[in-house]
Amino acid sequence: MKTRRSVSVLLLLSLLVASVLTGCGGKTKPAEGTPPSQAQKVKLTLWQHDNPDFNEATQKAIDKFKEQNPNIEVDVQTFPYDVYIQKIKAAFAANTEPDILQIFGTWVPDYSSQGFLDAVPDSLMAQKDDFYPAALGAYTWQGKLYGLPHEYNLENGGMLVHPAMFQAANLSYPKTWDELVADAKKLTKRDSQGITQAGFIFTSTDNITYSLLSFILQQGGDYWNADKTGVKLSSPEATKAWNAMLDLVLVDKVEDPKLIPPTGDEDISDYFFKGQAAMAYRGPWTIANGLHQYNLKDFEYAPVPPFAGDKPYFAAESGWGETVSARSKNKEAAWKLVGYLTGDAALDWNVRSFTVPARKGVAANPKFVEATGPMMKTSLGVLDFGRWIGPLRDRDQFFDIINRHFMAAADKLETREASLKAAETEINAMLAEKSK
Amino acid sequence: MTSWKRWLRPANRSRALFVAGALTPVMLLFFVFFILPITASVVLAFYRYSPLDPDSPFIGVRNFLNLVSDPVFRKAVRNTFYFVLAAVPVNLLITLPIAIGLDGVRRRWLRDSLRAVYFLPTVAPIVAAAVIWAYLYQPVNGLLNAFIGHLGIPRILWLTSAKWAMPSVIVMSLWQDIGYNIVIFLAGLEAIPSVFYEAAKIDGAGRWHLFRNITFPLLSRTSSFVLVMTMISYLQVFAQMQVMTNGGPHDSTRVLALFIYDSAFRYNQMGYASAAAVILLGVTLLLTLLALWLTRRMSQWEY
Numbered sequence: 066m067k068t069r070r071s072v073s074v075l076l077l078l079s080l081l082v083a084s085v086l087t088g089c090g091g092k093t094k095p096a097e098g099t100p101p102s103q104a105q106k107v108k109l110t111l112w113q114h115d116n117p118d119f120n121e122a123t124q125k126a127i128d129k130f131k132e133q134n135p136n137i138e139v140d141v142q143t144f145p146y147d148v149y150i151q152k153i154k155a156a157f158a159a160n161t162e163p164d165i166l167q168i169f170g171t172w173v174p175d176y177s178s179q180g181f182l183d184a185v186p187d188s189l190m191a192q193k194d195d196f197y198p199a200a201l202g203a204y205t206w207q208g209k210l211y212g213l214p215h216e217y218n219l220e221n222g223g224m225l226v227h228p229a230m231f232q233a234a235n236l237s238y239p240k241t242w243d244e245l246v247a248d249a250k251k252l253t254k255r256d257s258q259g260i261t262q263a264g265f266i267f268t269s270t271d272n273i274t275y276s277l278l279s280f281i282l283q284q285g286g287d288y289w290n291a292d293k294t295g296v297k298l299s300s301p302e303a304t305k306a307w308n309a310m311l312d313l314v315l316v317d318k319v320e321d322p323k324l325i326p327p328t329g330d331e332d333i334s335d336y337f338f339k340g341q342a343a344m345a346y347r348g349p350w351t352i353a354n355g356l357h358q359y360n361l362k363d364f365e366y367a368p369v370p371p372f373a374g375d376k377p378y379f380a381a382e383s384g385w386g387e388t389v390s391a392r393s394k395n396k397e398a399a400w401k402l403v404g405y406l407t408g409d410a411a412l413d414w415n416v417r418s419f420t421v422p423a424r425k426g427v428a429a430n431p432k433f434v435e436a437t438g439p440m441m442k443t444s445l446g447v448l449d450f451g452r453w454i455g456p457l458r459d460r461d462q463f464f465d466i467i468n469r470h471f472m473a474a475a476d477k478l479e480t481r482e483a484s485l486k487a488a489e490t491e492i493n494a495m496l497a498e499k500s501k
Numbered sequence: 502m503t504s505w506k507r508w509l510r511p512a513n514r515s516r517a518l519f520v521a522g523a524l525t526p527v528m529l530l531f532f533v534f535f536i537l538p539i540t541a542s543v544v545l546a547f548y549r550y551s552p553l554d555p556d557s558p559f560i561g562v563r564n565f566l567n568l569v570s571d572p573v574f575r576k577a578v579r580n581t582f583y584f585v586l587a588a589v590p591v592n593l594l595i596t597l598p599i600a601i602g603l604d605g606v607r608r609r610w611l612r613d614s615l616r617a618v619y620f621l622p623t624v625a626p627i628v629a630a631a632v633i634w635a636y637l638y639q640p641v642n643g644l645l646n647a648f649i650g651h652l653g654i655p656r657i658l659w660l661t662s663a664k665w666a667m668p669s670v671i672v673m674s675l676w677q678d679i680g681y682n683i684v685i686f687l688a689g690l691e692a693i694p695s696v697f698y699e700a701a702k703i704d705g706a707g708r709w710h711l712f713r714n715i716t717f718p719l720l721s722r723t724s725s726f727v728l729v730m731t732m733i734s735y736l737q738v739f740a741q742m743q744v745m746t747n748g749g750p751h752d753s754t755r756v757l758a759l760f761i762y763d764s765a766f767r768y769n770q771m772g773y774a775s776a777a778a779v780i781l782l783g784v785t786l787l788l789t790l791l792a793l794w795l796t797r798r799m800s801q802w803e804y
Contacts (some may be wrong), residue, residue: 151766158552179553238588258656261641323661323750325642341641459769473751476663501549 071365107398108138110163114149118353119385122417123167126410130402137398154438157390164393165403170203170214170383171460177204177211183389184394185210202453203383209483211388214409216420217428218384220275220348222377222447225334225355226367230262230343238367245344245370249319251341255385264319267346268475269333269335274467276346278454279379280306280372288380288454295496298489305483307471308373314475322475338364353419366440368447377447380454384423421448458499465493523800539782545775549779552771564776574751574777577760580667581781584756588671592731593724596679600686601716608787616684631744633671635660660746663753670741670754677741678734682727689723690716725796729789736785757781 082275113123120143127139141165144152150172157161157176168176176182185193193201193210197217204212226238234252239245249264250396259277267276281288289295297303320342320440325333337345338359345351346369355361387403389396406414415422416436421444422428428445457463467488474484528694546564550557568574599619606612622630630633637644638659646656659669697715704716742748748755748763756776765774 152771154766175553179551179555258650297664324660326635326639326660339642420700469752472749476751478751 089471105134105140106283108140108396109165109395109399109402110140110142111165111167111402112142112144112149112153113167114146115143116146116418118357119167119420122414123406126406126414126419129410134401137402139402141244159265160392162390162392164390164395164399166388166390167215167385168212168388169235169238169385170200170212170218171454173212173383173386173388174206174456177206181435182211182392183391183393183400185213186400189213189400189408192408195424195426197423197425197428197448197451199381199448199451199453200383200386202274202455204386204388209395212386213403214319214384214386214423215385215407215411216350216384216418217415217423217448217451218348218382219281219421219444219448219451220271221379221381222369222453223349223366223443224265224369225337225345225347225351226365227254227337227340227343227363228365229363239370241370242372246313246317246319246426247345247417249313250317250343253319260318260321260324261341263321263324263336263342264317265313265344265346266320266325266333266336266342267310267313268320268325268471269347270464270468271348272333272346273471274464275380276310277303277306277467277471279343279377280309282378282380282452283371283376284373293455294500295482295493296489298485304482305484306372307474308481310471310480311474315477322472349441350420352440366443378450379447381451382454382460384420386423421445451499458496462495464493466495512519517652542775542778545772546779547776548772549770550775553769557772560772564773565780567773568776568780573752573755574760577755577757579778580752580754581738581756581758583739584674585666585670585732587668588674588735589728589731591671592675592679592682593728596727597677597686597724598683599679600683600690601712603683603687604690604769616687619683620680622677625677627677627740628744630677631673631741634676634741635745638669661682661750663751666746666750670745673741673745674735674738678731681730685727686723689720693719721796725751725793728796729792732788732792733785736781736788 091298111123111127113120124141127141131137131139153162153166153168153172153176153430157179158288161322163183190210190332195211196214200214200217201210204210204214211377230252231237231248233247236248236251239248245265251264252262253260253264254262267273275495278288281300281302284305286300288298288300288303290297298307314322325331325336332347332348332351333345334351336342337347337351338355344367349366352366353485355364387406389403393399411422411424412427412433414420416433417428419441421441422433427433428448434441434445470479470484470488470491473479474481479487547559547561548557549560549564602617603612603619606615636642640646640656640658640661643659645659650656657665659665693716698711701711701715733768737758738756739762742754742756742759743762746754748759758781761774761777761781764770764777
């Protein structure tokens with residue numbers, strides 16, 4: 066009796082130990098054909114900035130991804146744009162960054178150059194040629210790719226227009242730069258206090274710089290020196306561009322930058338959607354704002370004629386995209402999600418967010434053209450004329466310097482020559498300091 | 502026996518332990534969240550430091566020398582002094598009469614209600630208040646310009662002209678802040694014994710004499726406190742500048758705190774920002790000591 070009991074206890078103990086050891090066993094790949102639901106559960110964290118159209122597009126894509134990959138849970142965290150960049154910097158410094166960051170392309174080199182981001186795996190690199198080079202520019206560091214863009218960040222080539230205002234003034238959309246200036250003057254309305262309807266507004270913190278750079282390129286010039294370590298803004302092309310932009314404010318008087326508050330949630334496109342401008346030089350991402358936030362249908366997105374020549378060359382930053390932290394413990398799952406968001410889900414993402422696609426295949430897809438309608442056509446037509454803006458080192462400082470000196474010249478606090486020269490000097494000093 | 506050794510006597514030891522135990526948590530918090538960050542900031546001022554860059558070399562006083570030659574920094578210093586020298590006296594000139602007026606209200610329920618009304622803006626989050634005021638100040642769609650337009654006054658570019666931007670932000674700051682000083686002054690006024698006023702009235706003193714010879718001297722310590730605290734607060738003004746003007750137009754509202762924020766968090770120049778913060782700390786300390794020294798003579802009155 067005693068012996069039988071001992072054997073039973075021994076057997077029971079062996080069974081228990083065996084089952085515990087099996088449970089503690091190392092990760093094993095699921096057997097071929099094992100449904101995903103039985104694969105190991107993974108939780109990913111994704112950070113994004115607060116843009117209702119982007120957020121909805123991303124969430125819809127993630128919902129579909131989770132249906133196909135039920136073992137992967139995605140925790141999406143959204144932050145206001147104003148604090149997002151500081152949040153990311155603090156997170157990387159404190160080692161608390163998420164697995165996936167939806168990030169603006171120009172910010173990527175700050176992190177890829179320090180080894181904070183994981184390089185795109187070979188499985189996704191095969192799709193690289195389907196992306197526009199301008200969209201990939203900032204995601205590339207020393208020959209390697211460190212993220213994949215959703216969008217081709219475009220602030221040139223098209224403008225918001227009110228067809229009713231053109232019809233009322235008996236005008237058609239301008240085909241040349243001189244026509245644009247002439248139309249803008251006719252469409253500008255004033256009362257005793259100043260402008261009540263701007264003919265052409267472009268003085269946003271983004272568009273002053275984008276306009277300057279595109280005008281230089283359209284004249285056949287360049288704003289970088291030979292090795293892209295400094296800018297040359299004293300060239301004849303830059304001077305002509307600077308003067309033309311200042312003329313719009315000071316001579317043609319088609320807009321008054323002082324009527325647009327410096328901060329807050331309002332952009333120059335908001336003034337357009339409120340009916341206070343006939344033409345607004347802003348990227349196509351503002352179309353979604355007009356359609357979904359203002360519920361307007363009576364506006365269009367028309368081509369902006371080149372400042373010089375007949376090719377609408379422009380400089381573009383790399384737009385919003387997805388990156389994976391180099392310290393993520395779930396890189397494989399993270400890249401699977403990123404590959405889906407920027408691959409299979411790209412068409413739906415770009416349609417819902419009304420953004421210009423980073424992928425050539427999506428831009429050429431008839432479904433995209435049909436879903437976005439004639440307003441996107443303007444931007445699709447100029448994509449091949451864009452080039453990556455270049456290594457700005459510090460995007461905020463680069464743009465701030467140009468904006469500050471443009472506004473000072475527009476307010477006659479600086480002469481035109483002095484303001485352009487000062488911008489060149491300060492930018493080159495910043496580039497030199499940042500490259501140490 | 503020296504005073505500290507008294508605490509080692511058995512009779513006093515338990516009290517000493519209790520005091521040490523009670524003070525340790527708050528001193529720990531003070532050390533971790535105040536002393537350490539300030540020390541770190543002072544040290545960082547001598548480095549070219551960016552949180553994302555592993556290479557942060559020691560550069561001595563170069564950050565300070567670069568600040569002195571930075572026109573934006575010099576403008577930030579001037580703007581900060583403009584704000585303090587304009588807003589602090591106006592604040593005191595507004596809050597003291599209001600507090601005296603409230604102190605004269607006989608009905609307690611009315612006095613308490615009015616005090617709450619004046620204090621309400623202080624309770625409102627500064628950023629929310631700044632956003633609302635920015636909308637009020639809008640040149641085309643703003644309520645203020647709509648109102649003055651009805652009076653036949655031309656549109657004023659409250660936040661978009663260098664002439665008006667700082668005064669506009671000062672007005673907003675005063676609206677948001679006066680409640681606090683009114684409550685402090687009111688408390689100081691309520692603490693002055695009424696016998697002084699009764700005696701003076703018997704001698705035929707009028708309102709101005711009462712204020713000059715009784716109220717003002719006996720309120721001197723409260724006034725000193727209000728002056729110093731308001732000055733320290735206004736030297737560090739930030740939120741309303743960032744929300745309403747972002748330092749513009751033409752850096753006319755770029756104050757030191759905003760300069761430090763932009764240098765640290767927009768331009769990744771933590772060492773440079775730390776140097777500016779050290780300068781702000783030094784200026785605040787100097788002005789505080791100066792204010793305390795100047796008001797010390799006034800604060801000799803007791804009751």
